[in-house]
Amino acid sequence: xxxxxxxxxxxxxxxxxxxxxxxxxxxxxxxxxxxxxxxxxxxxxxxxxxxxxxxxxxxxxxxxxxxxxxxxxxxxxxxxxxxxxxxxxxxxxxxxxxxxxxxxxxxxxxxxxxxxxxxxxxxxxxxxxxxxxxxxxxxxxxxxxxxxxxxxxxxxxxxxxxxxxxxxxxxxxxxxxxxxxxxxxxxxxxxxxxxxxxxxxxxxxxxxxxxxxxxxxxxxxxxxxxxxxxxxxxxxxxxxxxxxxxxxxxxxxxxxxxxxxxxxxxxxxxxxxxxxxxxxxxxxxxxxxxxxxxxxxxxxxxxxxxxxxxxxxxxxxxxxxxxxxxxxxxxxxxxxxxxxxxxxxxxxxxxxxxxxxxxxxxxxxxxxxxxxxxxxxxxxxxxxxxxxxxxxxxxxxxxxxxxxxxxxxxxxxxxxxxxxxxxxxxxxxxxxxxxxxxxxxxxxxxxxxxxxxxxxxxxxxxxxxxxxxxxxxxxxxxxxxxxx
Amino acid sequence: xxxxxxxxxxxxxxxxxxxxxxxxxxxxxxxxxxxxxxxxxxxxxxxxxxxxxxxxxxxxxxxxxxxxxxxxxxxxxxxxxxxxxxxxxxxxxxxxxxxxxxxxxxxxxxxxxxxxxxxxxxxxxxxxxxxxxxxxxxxxxxxxxxxxxxxxxxxxxxxxxxxxxxxxxxxxxxxxxxxxxxxxxxxxxxxxxxxxxxxxxxxxxxxxxxxxxxxxxxxxxxxxxxxxxxxxxxxxxxxxxxxxxxxxxxxxxxxxxxxxxxxxxxxxxxxxxxxxxxxxxxxxxxxxxxxxxxxxxxxxxxxxxxxxxxxxxxxxxxxxxxxxxxxxxxxxxxxxxxxxxxxxxxxxxxxxxxxxxxxxxxxxxxxxxxxxxxxxxxxxxxxxxxxxxxxxxxxxxxxxxxxxxxxxxxxxxxxxxxxxxxxxxxxxxxxxxxxxxxxxxxxxxxxxxxxxxxxxxxxxxxxxxxxxxxxxxxxxxxxxxxxx
Ligand SMILES: Cc1ncc(COP(=O)(O)O)c(C=O)c1O
Ligand SMILES: Cc1ncc(COP(=O)(O)O)c(C=O)c1O
Numbered sequence: 014x015x016x017x018x019x020x021x022x023x024x025x026x027x028x029x030x031x032x033x034x035x036x037x038x039x040x041x042x043x044x045x046x047x048x049x050x051x052x053x054x055x056x057x058x059x060x061x062x063x064x065x066x067x068x069x070x071x072x073x074x075x076x077x078x079x080x081x082x083x084x085x086x087x088x089x090x091x092x093x094x095x096x097x098x099x100x101x102x103x104x105x106x107x108x109x110x111x112x113x114x115x116x117x118x119x120x121x122x123x124x125x126x127x128x129x130x131x132x133x134x135x136x137x138x139x140x141x142x143x144x145x146x147x148x149x150x151x152x153x154x155x156x157x158x159x160x161x162x163x164x165x166x167x168x169x170x171x172x173x174x175x176x177x178x179x180x181x182x183x184x185x186x187x188x189x190x191x192x193x194x195x196x197x198x199x200x201x202x203x204x205x206x207x208x209x210x211x212x213x214x215x216x217x218x219x220x221x222x223x224x225x226x227x228x229x230x231x232x233x234x235x236x237x238x239x240x241x242x243x244x245x246x247x248x249x250x251x252x253x254x255x256x257x258x259x260x261x262x263x264x265x266x267x268x269x270x271x272x273x274x275x276x277x278x279x280x281x282x283x284x285x286x287x288x289x290x291x292x293x294x295x296x297x298x299x300x301x302x303x304x305x306x307x308x309x310x311x312x313x314x315x316x317x318x319x320x321x322x323x324x325x326x327x328x329x330x331x332x333x334x335x336x337x338x339x340x341x342x343x344x345x346x347x348x349x350x351x352x353x354x355x356x357x358x359x360x361x362x363x364x365x366x367x368x369x370x371x372x373x374x375x376x377x378x379x380x381x382x383x384x385x386x387x388x389x390x391x392x393x394x395x396x397x398x399x400x401x402x403x404x405x406x407x408x409x410x411x412x413x414x415x416x417x418x419x420x421x422x423x424x425x426x427x428x429x430x431x432x433x434x435x436x437x438x439x440x441x442x443x444x445x446x447x448x449x450x451x452x453x454x455x456x457x458x459x460x461x462x463x464x465x466x467x468x469x470x471x472x473x474x475x476x477x478x479x480x481x482x483x484x485x486x487x488x489x490x491x492x493x494x495x496x497x
Numbered sequence: 498x499x500x501x502x503x504x505x506x507x508x509x510x511x512x513x514x515x516x517x518x519x520x521x522x523x524x525x526x527x528x529x530x531x532x533x534x535x536x537x538x539x540x541x542x543x544x545x546x547x548x549x550x551x552x553x554x555x556x557x558x559x560x561x562x563x564x565x566x567x568x569x570x571x572x573x574x575x576x577x578x579x580x581x582x583x584x585x586x587x588x589x590x591x592x593x594x595x596x597x598x599x600x601x602x603x604x605x606x607x608x609x610x611x612x613x614x615x616x617x618x619x620x621x622x623x624x625x626x627x628x629x630x631x632x633x634x635x636x637x638x639x640x641x642x643x644x645x646x647x648x649x650x651x652x653x654x655x656x657x658x659x660x661x662x663x664x665x666x667x668x669x670x671x672x673x674x675x676x677x678x679x680x681x682x683x684x685x686x687x688x689x690x691x692x693x694x695x696x697x698x699x700x701x702x703x704x705x706x707x708x709x710x711x712x713x714x715x716x717x718x719x720x721x722x723x724x725x726x727x728x729x730x731x732x733x734x735x736x737x738x739x740x741x742x743x744x745x746x747x748x749x750x751x752x753x754x755x756x757x758x759x760x761x762x763x764x765x766x767x768x769x770x771x772x773x774x775x776x777x778x779x780x781x782x783x784x785x786x787x788x789x790x791x792x793x794x795x796x797x798x799x800x801x802x803x804x805x806x807x808x809x810x811x812x813x814x815x816x817x818x819x820x821x822x823x824x825x826x827x828x829x830x831x832x833x834x835x836x837x838x839x840x841x842x843x844x845x846x847x848x849x850x851x852x853x854x855x856x857x858x859x860x861x862x863x864x865x866x867x868x869x870x871x872x873x874x875x876x877x878x879x880x881x882x883x884x885x886x887x888x889x890x891x892x893x894x895x896x897x898x899x900x901x902x903x904x905x906x907x908x909x910x911x912x913x914x915x916x917x918x919x920x921x922x923x924x925x926x927x928x929x930x931x932x933x934x935x936x937x938x939x940x941x942x943x944x945x946x947x948x949x950x951x952x953x954x955x956x957x958x959x960x961x962x963x964x965x966x967x968x969x970x971x972x973x974x975x976x977x978x979x980x981x
Contacts, residue, residue, distance in 0.1 A: 374829025
């Protein structure tokens with residue numbers, strides 16, 4: 014089930030008892046230095062889960078290792094490596110924990126780490142995952158592209174700003190959305206997330222801060238924080254970011270820029286209205302406030318085309334526009350782009366070269382072919398159709414099971430429904446209970462620490478039958494988590 | 498010639514004069530906000546070069562723009578955008594220069610930026626480029642892999658540590674080099690450079706420092722410096738890093754780790770001797786000093802297999818081992834790996850997820866297939882053969898043209914020859930003069946600011962005939978640059 018147990022090669026019906034096999038493999042990891050002296054082992058429960066064995070088998074294996082003096086239990090029930098056969102009397106070992114804890118970059122939120130891990134257990138039902146499910150990916154199309162690669166080399170390094178061929182395609186793609194630009198003002202990145210990362214380390218001074226919607230896409234906020242940049246929240250309503258509150262926050266905090274997701278906002282699904290768009294542009298212009306327009310969901314409109322990007326109205330070069338192929342073509346291909354004034358692009362390209370020498374040339378090659386062949390259009394039409402059906406089914410399930418206890422929006426595009434549960438629901442407890450039943454939810458506090466009774470649902474990933482069943486089950490768990 | 502002029506669509510034999518076409522396109526870029534008010538335009542010389550027109554044509558176009566009040570020349574001969582049609586009286590414009598200058602990440606050295614740019618002019622002869630030339634890449638092999646991709650999906654996100662299938666292949670690959678590890682202690686990265694970047698932000702506190710060989714791979718040193726970490730240099734001789742000096746530097750600076758390239762060192766080609774390897778491991782162990790072993794050139798031995806990796810002797814988990822497919826299979830595929838204790842890998846995987854959500858799944862898929870099918874071995878044998886011939890030719894050319902004025906090493910593997918010119922040669926001047934003749938050299942001061950009379954040559958990239966001719970020509974230029 015859990016793919017990671019492929020790391021452990023256990024013979025279930027071999028002659029050597031399981032606990033011995035486990036002991037042997039643990040010992041090997043310890044004497045290899047993969048688990049150096051001082052390392053805390055995963056909990057017995059977790060090991061048992063990972064290896065797909067009973068917890069008592071793990072206990073037996075660890076007891077053996079303890080009798081060799083290699084590990085030691087501590088009061089908290091944890092186990093630590095205390096010796097390895099190679100340096101029984103090792104004078105000094107590196108205290109990796111202290112290294113791990115002292116790096117400048119912040120660790121992910123525990124909830125996100127738990128989610129990242131749980132996602133690779135294929136038996137889990139992912140009710141909030143923000144990516145197209147495997148059945149929505151254009152695998153066959155891309156196979157056909159790959160089957161004929163005779164037109165251009167694809168194994169060498171690309172230019173600092175990314176493959177020119179791909180940037181030319183993006184010029185045309187952007188033009189269809191009303192944005193005019195040339196290849197020099199485009200930087201290819203490894204997904205929109207990297208765009209934000211580059212902006213955070215490349216354009217903002219320390220100390221400084223930015224403003225962003227509340228709630229917002231959690232990873233982006235995190236990227237800025239890890240770069241040592243403060244993030245101040247701006248309130249939203251059903252028309253998007255509130256301009257008054259934005260103005261207040263600007264006056265109070267003097268932010269370096271605004272990060273915004275104006276179209277099919279993550280996690281609320283909101284579209285910034287045309288009036289607000291005009292006001293926002295006006296504000297940006299009059300206060301010289303740069304905007305990051307994160308527009309990765311634009312193509313996922315389901316009812317009607319959303320208003321054009323802010324960037325299409327930007328004649329002054331105030332907007333850093335971010336796009337991506339993740340939500341419509343492939344999240345794993347890691348191709349995104351920034352469209353911005355040339356001096357900004359030059360700077361960000363320089364940093365990108367210093368940190369990873371550019372994005373995968375193979376990915377860029379496939380992306381360029383994908384856009385050039387016009388596959389995108391055809392695929393989009395089909396995906397929209399699929400998503401409309403899924404949206405309807407999820408909304409119907411919510412109506413049926415949550416109609417009496419919760420509120421939500423009916424999104425006009427994107428993947429998300431932002432579900433507001435009764436205020437006395439402990440969402441953290443809900444998360445834990447659901448996970449025990451193989452249902453993975455995205456707690457609202459990931460997107461806004463004050464959103465204590467929200468969850469983000471997505472109709473893009475899970476199998477619809479399973480999603481409907483999960484909604485049914487979640488209702489019961491919600492009832493359980495209401496502290497009445 | 499220069500591919501970037503594809504950004505400018507000039508009709509050379511159209512009815513509209515060239516200067517008008519250029520004026521129009523410049524104006525468009527300015528009114529789009531690609532070159533916002535305040536932007537310094539590229540120099541006239543550079544624009545002329547980029548567009549492949551006479552400088553007088555550029556001057557004429559800029560004069561036109563100036564008469565519209567859109568640009569203004571300044572005393573230094575530069576040109577700035579001062580207005581655009583959309584906000585003639587624009588109260589405020591964003592001062593992007595101040596953003597570009599205030600980001601935390603350091604800009605690349607000017608020489609490196611110049612090199613990065615020059616490399617995309619296909620008429621330039623690249624005498625120092627550290628990557629396999631297009632004719633050494635296994636394009637046909639990879640085409641065959643891509644032609645049949647029916648075995649596994651490849652468009653979704655991968656696990657935080659990278660594709661398990663690829664990590665399993667790397668377990669086997671590492672085993673052939675004497676390193677035993679399991680998939681949990683491997684992190685897939687977008688090239689070795691990213692490995693260093695993640696270590697810099699993930700494991701080292703601020704302020705702190707590291708030690709590294711002198712000279713060293715410049716980008717790695719840069720990555721640490723940009724993360725706010727000091728780098729202290731340790732002397733090398735023909736057997737590799739000097740253990741005495743290392744000890745001194747450790748005592749004096751208390752570094753967080755040592756970054757070393759023990760096998761086919763960049764740029765000197767040196768192999769750390771077996772005795773030194775033993776001493777280094779002993780030192781690391783007794784002082785609890787972690788090492789980064791950057792081993793990207795290992796497979797490129799030409800005479801005999803080098804000593805096994807330090808990592809193969811590391812039972813304590815003191816070594817962070819870094820490998821890559823860049824030098825042997827494809828620099829553009831951006832696949833590298835770190836092998837290290839599990840707690841370290843967990844930490845670095847977490848940061849990688851936060852910054853780019855993992856490396857291209859498509860690249861990882863192809864890399865895994867490449868390693869699994871055993872293509873690697875066959876290709877390596879062939880590449881070694883090619884490189885032996887090239888090395889012999891470059892050494893012969895040096896003997897012929899530099900025998901009387903320079904010293905160099907005869908490398909037993911890797912790509913590089915470290916050429917030591919007479920001390921009175923001004924290498925910066927040499928760089929400029931050579932570039933005028935379309936010959937791109939890598940000045941030694943990129944690798945060690947004190948290496949003022951060195952250059953790094955490579956026999957991996959350039960066409961051999963052109964390389965030989967360049968050596969001939971360089972001799973004459975060197976003579977010119979000797980301040981006699
Ligand atoms: C608003 C927003 N921006 C960026 C991203 C990241 O996209 P990519 O996969 O291109 O890095 C996401 C993905 O969840 C997102 O929701
Ligand atoms: C010593 C060394 N390490 C790392 C790298 C970067 O390799 P990659 O392309 O895998 O990032 C290079 C490339 O020049 C190198 O010389």
